[in-house]
Amino acid sequence: TKTPSPALSPATAARARVVHCTVKTDSRHRELTPPIPDAMSSKGSMVLAYSGGLDTSCILVWLKEQGYDVTAYLANIGQKEDFEEARKKALKLGAKKVFIEDVSREFVEEFIWAAIQSSALYEDCYLLGTSLTRPCIARKKVETVQREGAKYVSHSPTGKGNDQVQFELICYSLAPQMKRMPEFYNWFKGRSDLMEYAKQHGIPILVTPKNLWSMDKNLMHISYEAGILENPKNKVPPGLYTKIQDPAKAPNTPDILKIQFKKGVPVKVTSVKDGTTHQTSLELFMYLNEVAGKHGVGFLPSWRTSSPDKGPRYLPDPSSPECEFVRPCIAKSQEPAEGKVQVPVLKGQVYILDWESPLSLSNEELMSMNVQGDYELIDDTGFININSLRLKEYHCLQSKVTAR
Template sequence: MYKGKVVLAYSGGLDTSVAIKWLMDQGYDVVTFTADVGQVVDLEACKERALLTGACNAYVMDLKEEFVQDYVWPALKANAMYQGTYPLTSALSRPLISKYLAKIAEIEGAVAVAHGCTGKGQDQVRIEVCTKALKPDLKMMAPVRDWHFSRDEEIDYAKEHGIPITVTKKSPYSIDDNLWGRAIECGPLEDPWTEPPSDAFTLTVDPWKAPDGAEYIEITFEEGIPAALNGEEMDGVSLIAKLNQIAGKYGVGRIDMIEDRLVGFKSREVYECPAPVVLLQAKKALEKMTLSKDVIAAKADLELKYAELAYVGYWFSPLREALDAFFNQVQKVVNGVVRVRLYKGQSVVVGLKSPNSLYAKDLATYSAGDAFDHSSAVGFINIWGLPVVTWKQVHDPKNGGCESEVTLSKETVKSQV
């Protein structure tokens, strides 16, 4: 029985490849949508695979520039890292994919959209929440989630139905990648005691195999956004791609963490994100030079909230949009150049300069030229300590407990002697 069209978010991987056949068996015409967000994949081959598997139409769209401008850069301004570690490589692409799922569904007159997420995945939440926020009347379908197949069973199903796939039982990794990084799951990585095998990584070399000499790079930021690399102005897509290549050569950007998933359990997550790791580190250092103490403190709390909103699928929420306004304002003074040293898996900020620097050498120096008024220190200390001193005087008339503390200290010293 024919049920209409469904638009499938199609990566060309195992889950979405078998999903085409499953949806067809349920009575749907399948339209696939593949977003080019910088992943390492032959997009034309992906389109051909979708049509060969049975899709009635296949969209492949280059969204790299939109991905960077509307998703990656806002997240970078917010220093968005889930649980302070994960730079949201996959999470940032989901609202963009959802946006175009809704658009294509409207163009095709589809009654539903589908994805290849499992019931344990968090992308199911992100895609469904974001898509329904934009087009509430769409039905949501998740073949792999409803099917309850293991990955080995999916591989067997694909072979049985002649579905072309690249994954094998010997190489069982589940990969999601884009310009902002790469997420690696499954296989030996599911054991937190097991060191990630070298064959799990493609963007970064093993640090012990990296060049023996260090490389220095300079990143120019304009209002919190990288605008040039080593003095060469670049668009966002090109800069990230180039930095991935340079930092990856030195083994920089590997992340191995125990992550609290949105769906309620902890999982071992492995990522490689050369450019995000370097850019976030560099910009945070520049912020220390250009932002005031109170702004930095307030921003730290909001950064965590921003990352959480992106992680849990609330990208199109009013709170995320309001936070964008705050970060855009704050980043207006985050201008300058950051010098970074890359060596054997590490990136270290070794130099900073900014036209908006709040660092004044004549105040900070201990050498000749010191402009700090040392005579003001006594008065400052008296005023600064006044609340504590007053409290102790009111609540402890016997010199605020100082006498007993001094006596105890002397007795302790005598006993030690």
């Protein structure tokens, strides 16, 4: 998902640093309040990728305690939050500035559509809804560093996962002189430590010991992890159905949609029921979310299985040079992907009623069982003879072994 972005000036890049404020989950640490430096001395300006949740709220306060001037950057990627409340909370916790930027359209057109074109799945099941946001957010965050002349950037993903890698690789690709600062690693060892820190500092949070899981939501999906969800023996709590309806409670009558594609992405959606159409990328994506959610489409548990790892479907990192090669190849492969498909949406399922394409390789005469067309039945004789040769020899050998 290589996307254009203004390069940092040499002067800005030279003074930029990555602060990896990580929340590890492998052990406990009880000393939750670090020494507070002289309030009159500032270590410099910091741009923090801020969401307003447990992690980033604690990190914001902690950075202030360490003597940094914090600017909170919040990307609107369709998470449907009260952004004004998030702004007020960040300012109350000590942020000097708060930037809230709507990047929903860019997220759809530059990242989601590319994932759909390439059928990108992690380990053939995970839809990458969270992963795709990281380069989008990181790019905008670095632009904020440049605009504000900040000295540091910060983020707060868990130490067990891919987020910290995705965030920082994008930062390094846009500002190669950035460096990690390891002194931020070891203050918080788990979410319980963060909750205790929030309690000590009067930080309002939504996470409770009963509902101790992490949530990440955006325009493409909402994902939950940690807490009781880490054990596949536990049933999924009903409270997790927030973006979609529980399929068992979904309507009994389907919504039927006609979707028109060009170059592998949808360009027009029409409701068969009322004839309404949606054509801009963001508009039609949100409409499809609305219909799918109404009918309970999209629930997908993605626990790791106990079977051997099959390995992920490989796609280059969006910050890598090989991605510059792969992206045009994917786009080229999708140029003939044009046409219309009619689908009913019902009880958690989507299936195809009919489809048509002016560029389809489908040849009805060639496929028909009633018309011979240009296919000569005798042509498969050589193919069958060659492929059956090893089978004949194998069974001939087995007969000799049995006869001994």
